[in-house]
Amino acid sequence: MTATWPADRLVGLYCQMYLVRRFEERCLELSRKGLIPGSIHLCIGQEAAAVGAASALRSDDLTVATYRGHGHVLARGIDPRAAFAEVLGRQTGLCKGRGGSMHLTDMSHGVLPPNSIVGAGLPIATGAALAQLHKGADRVVLCSFGEGTLNQGGAHEALNLAAIWSLPVIFLCENNQYSEMTPAYQMIKGDSFATRVAAYGMPTTKVDGMNVQAVAEAVAQAVTRARNGEGPSYVEADTYRFLGHYQGDPGTSYRPVDEINYWRARDPLLLLAAQLSAEAGMDMRLKAEEESIEVALDTAQQAALDDPLPLRDDVWEGLYAAG
Amino acid sequence: MTATWPADRLVGLYCQMYLVRRFEERCLELSRKGLIPGSIHLCIGQEAAAVGAASALRSDDLTVATYRGHGHVLARGIDPRAAFAEVLGRQTGLCKGRGGSMHLTDMSHGVLPPNSIVGAGLPIATGAALAQLHKGADRVVLCSFGEGTLNQGGAHEALNLAAIWSLPVIFLCENNQYSEMTPAYQMIKGDSFATRVAAYGMPTTKVDGMNVQAVAEAVAQAVTRARNGEGPSYVEADTYRFLGHYQGDPGTSYRPVDEINYWRARDPLLLLAAQLSAEAGMDMRLKAEEESIEVALDTAQQAALDDPLPLRDDVWEGLYAAG
Amino acid sequence: MQQVRDKVDTGSSVAAAVHEMTYAQALNRALAEELERDPSVIVMGEDVGAYGGVFGVTRDLQARFGPRRVLDTPISETGFLGCAVGAAMCGLRPVVEIMFVDFTLVCMDQIVNQAAKLPFLTGGQVRMPIVFRTQQGARPGTAAQHSQCLEALFAHVPGLRVLAPATPADAYGMLKAAIRSDDPVVYLEHKALYATVGPVRLSEYIVPIGMSNTVRSGSHVTALTYSAMVPVVLSAADALAEDGISVEVIDLRSLAPLDEAAVLESVKRTGHVVVIHEGWRRGGYGAELAGLIQELAFDWLDAPVGRMGARDVPKPFSPVFDSVYLPTKDSVISALRSTLC
């Protein structure tokens, strides 16, 4: 990591992380009230990875995330109201209520469909990247996934394709130490996921996934490589999900309290706020920012709750191309 | 490699390679005459890998081979007549004519079903190994496949399973430089398949796949490890198929003549015969051995040709367990 | 709500005690008893060991039988299903859990090309005693990739057995039969059923593969169904009974093999039949039933075989669509009614 970035820049990242955090906390609340149907997979604790990575992208770059993708998607600047509306199953949702929490897509913001099949996103990201090369565009593709995904064969096929075709993809592994309820390092021999990826012939880096600037810098390097036609890279962010695998899992039965506490003390928002607070007046400034985000989210959430449901008779919509 | 083995031992290996070579040349002839239906995938040129590896096994060990598996299967000591009968689709065939050339199975000789889906054999081999551990048996499993197979995701999943569960498997990669008509090194970045495998946490070795003793020794080491409960290993034998991918492919349009000639000069039978011929009387001895193999194959082939076809009405046989 | 009238109990019922338990508990119990009974039975899957399975079906099994018999796997379905195939050929009896049926699509090769075919193509040299346990079905808020019912795919493949229990009793008795079968069984649980409670006669209660269950007798129309549609159809039948319409409800339970005799007997008696399932209608399991019934009971049919299934779209997320996506009590009532007109 280079020197600490100027405060303004860091405040921007803080605000995005705060937005993601609060969006998800609100989702959890809505889910508990029975207003969000089905499962939601929160990235609370992992915001620095999503926000740091997205900050390294150009607005026309592309993102391929997963079911744990709220952070990645929001960090691309999509409309929170449309995101709320989607998880609430409203017609005004990003996917007109057809996708839900696991599939928040916004092609107009470079957000391709997040995937709920573990590993499926990596090949898809290579294809998005291939299309850019093909068009002579210098857009890059950010593909995020969890460490457990590296046990899925299709992910390996994609890593190899990206390497041999020198595709502009950044593979961002958010190593949150668990795959569902299973400890990550129980499912590999040794202690490195990166070695596997390196074997395909691409550079790998490990960063502190609780430090948003560190993630942003590592991803920015990978983006530069990709944009310059030097091919894919792998960035692994060490992180932790503070809650369970999904809203129905307390996340406490299979993880030691000490471990949870250790990571919670490394909350990416707390760390950055603490760092920034050296600056005079910063606490107040952050507080003000938080409040304005809160207001925006209030408005977005209420609007989404008031939004109409899809019409039942439109159940066929989108299935086939017109004609 | 240690010192050269005693001549008797090498003659034994030579005979096996000769048996494989001649079995396959006969198959090719039978295929050209229209007597063998469908495709056959010959391992001519690669005999040292199959024979060397099998020589390191105990008779109760297990083999999981592929569609290019005649060598591996014959080297386990199965009855050539039953093998001929199978490729000819006879009721007396190893699989009663249901399997054919790609699936020569003989459970009584430790030969599990060879597979014609690229990569499918690796997970299956891990399961066979798991079953041995489970029973407290010290049998090991030899799993052979081509280098192109390491681009199939399922193969990676199996390598990882074998590593984390410390399974007694020897992964033998016969790197014959091509996957069908595609040059192997065009489909990976860099020049090592082994690095990928090493990343799962198992030892890897590369051997001259045209030197039967070298293969035998490398596999023997891996077998010892496996039998001692030290887990899987990977052995990569550099080799070449002298003919096409299958009998309908001359194998010449996509491979340079120089390359073919280079490898043909390294024919594992020629190399071993040349090495042995330093010994007095050896040429005569090998000739005699070859003749007796020839006679045995004549008999086996003729018997198989005379063997009955399956009965059409037995088409359901074997589908479900009795009862 | 549900009247289970099993025709057969092949086990010794000496020590048979009836317990109320959930579908998930019944499965758990069956697994525990089979692990106990036969040392060659092993259980594998994601989060099935230490955690006990995301639906709790394998709870406590690892603690009781150890990590060599109850194995946590990486997210490597092709890997561990293939591992089960290899193990089965070498004498083990693996019960593998594929967490959602949707994920079978990443490992179909090991089910369809390997498990289903190897016994046959080796001329019967190997047998394949594997149970592929998985769960399917749509629930409010499940989306397109976590909600499918793929029984039609599996039932098309020679070599596979396909079972779909609807009650705790069957979950228990059919899982035991599946584990003891020497053929590969695709065992389709339903996510909506795990918490349902019902009586289970323990010990040697086995439901033979291939046997349906007539859960309600009737004379006017036959309803063929299975899995989570059974209670829906039963409640439709209850409602129709009040109007004097007598519906016979058959819970097929075993989709491959099918209890053809029971189906034909009923259809020939009523002359009217509707198939109800949650898989997509086009090319669904109901297509096979319709094809078979119209062929073998043509002269007895007073109306075409009715087919109800999910709408032919991926499951849409918003629950507003649920009632048009799946058959409901109301839509079943009207289908049963209209086949009689």
Next chain:
Amino acid sequence: MQQVRDKVDTGSSVAAAVHEMTYAQALNRALAEELERDPSVIVMGEDVGAYGGVFGVTRDLQARFGPRRVLDTPISETGFLGCAVGAAMCGLRPVVEIMFVDFTLVCMDQIVNQAAKLPFLTGGQVRMPIVFRTQQGARPGTAAQHSQCLEALFAHVPGLRVLAPATPADAYGMLKAAIRSDDPVVYLEHKALYATVGPVRLSEYIVPIGMSNTVRSGSHVTALTYSAMVPVVLSAADALAEDGISVEVIDLRSLAPLDEAAVLESVKRTGHVVVIHEGWRRGGYGAELAGLIQELAFDWLDAPVGRMGARDVPKPFSPVFDSVYLPTKDSVISALRSTLC
């Protein structure tokens, strides 16, 4: 042998010249023309580039259009199919070759969970113009893992189009339609047909998706078939004609969507119908046809819908079984005859 009577030619036929060519050449020609016409079309697959495809379908395309448009891939079906899915969402029109349909079982997720579902679940934000080219079918000496016909699996999945051309003309005209379609198309060629020769009207000859072809008119019985069974059924029809039995043969060509109108019109006219295909009979595509026909033409049927498919076993290797495994001219003759008795 085959009388192709297409009903529609939507293209300009100004420059249309008729050439004799093989099915493989017709496919090659269609690919070349579409690559030429539309720079967003790309071709991917194993050995499709430098070598030109193991069946020669992509011959010379890489030389002509370069390795960025015609890509050789590793043996990574999940990888390159997923790559096609991603590329299609970003504006390319990938045509991927899966060498044998049997191998779709290692990458079914990308076809069924991704390509078929993403357009719908994104609320129509993305389209999926992919052609999954593959070939299926049993031939003498093909064994269980290289011989399947899996159209029933694909036709069950909402969101997919499923095509199966029987002639060089259709191979050409339907591939062009598939490439121009914005929906994912599973394009099922047949290994036994690649070398068959027939007339092809080049240039803008397009066979719209969803249109069947009545390849022989008849009045006594309707035979519904497709792919390599078309010539078999036609020869059976020829033989029956000598006995005064008039068989109408419909080559369905498009399995999803189905040309329901044409099927029903014919069946209502003849009152007798037999479906003939090479996929397994149980749960095969014929089941859907039987289900549909008995439902929509119940009162017109004089006999049950007959279904012929492969025996419900994995394809056995020995050719001695071929005549019991697949429908043959003789077995088709007797099925057509017996439906009339």
